[in-house]
Amino acid sequence: MTVKTIVAGVLVAGLLSAASAAQAADSWGLPDEEIARFEAKVVDVLCVLTGDCPADCGAGKRVMGLVKDDGELVLAIKNAGAFSGTIxxxxxxxxxxxxxxxLFTTNYGVKTFALQFVRPEGGEWRGANGFVKDWAAERGKSLKDKEVKQWFRNDATIRALIEAQGKLGLKDQGITP
Amino acid sequence: MLKMENDPDVIGQHGILKIQSNEIVVEGDLYVRDGLNYLAIDTIVEDHGIVNHSHDEFDIQPFGN
Known part of the structure; x- marks a missing residue:
């Protein structure tokens, strides 16, 4: 075996490793954290629990979940972006x-799922950062924009609420940081 | 939380955001599925505001326990 062959082999192994890592969840150090990959059906939770089922899952206005093949309803409460959910x-x-x-995480007995990557059947993996992507697109900005990365500091609704309630939400009680 | 004041758009209407950390009394429907409690709120009966001013009871969330 030549040195060139070994180097090529190492490179291929490295590329395979990188491709795999791109689809694998990162640890966030959450309570009782469990890295998981599973197949599921995408549902709107209100539909599953009440039978009130609009065809489009509420068109982005409902809490979304995942039903695993064993019937378990998973509450996908968090996505891969900062302070955003999976809708x-x-x-x-x-x-x-x-x-x-x-990542599954269990805190005070409440088990929820943080979605980091999603792959539609027959499709490609994609990062679960839909909220911030849409937030940027609605404002004609790039994902690399500093304002977008810190969207929660620049969102008009949040800024107005902090102005009204204070950073601790206790402005009405005269308590501010 | 699946509904706030009978509206399923609990995120877009900022219903939860505006009363984050508040202690409230509500009327609505409770659904239990796979160990989780889901609440569909029809009406907020009482809003006591933020009554817990420290981390003493629940520690730092979500990382403390």
Whole structure:
């Protein structure tokens, strides 16, 4: 075996490793964290629990979830972006099967799922950062924009609320940091 | 939380955001599925505001326990 062959082999192994890592969830150090990848059907939770089922899962206005093949309803409460949920990531796949990759976490007995990557059936992996992508697109900005990365400091609704309630929410009680 | 004042758009209408950390009394429907409690709120009966001013009871969330 020549040195060139060994180097090529190492490079291929490195590329395979990088491709795999791109789809695998990162640890966030959450309570009782469990890295997980599973197939599931995308649902709107209100539909599953009440039978009130609009065809489009509420068009982005409902809390979304995942039903695993064993029937367990998973509350996909968090996505891969800062301070954002999964509605924008999952609603486009309403009623469809996907593969979800992320973290289960259990805090005070409440088990929820943080979705980091999603792959539609027959499709490609994509990062679950739909909220911030849409937030940027609505404002004609790039994902690399500093304002977008810190969207929660620049969102008009949040800024107005902090102005009204204070950073601690206790402005009405005269308590501010 | 699946509904706030009978509106399923609990995020877009900022219903939860505006009363984050508040202690409230509500009327609505409770659904229990796979160990989780889901609440569909019809009406907020009372809003006591933020009554817990420290981390003593619940520690730092979500990382403390």
């Amino acid at each position: 924008n990531d999952l609603t486009p796949f309403c009623g469809q099967r996907i593969t979800a990759d992320g």
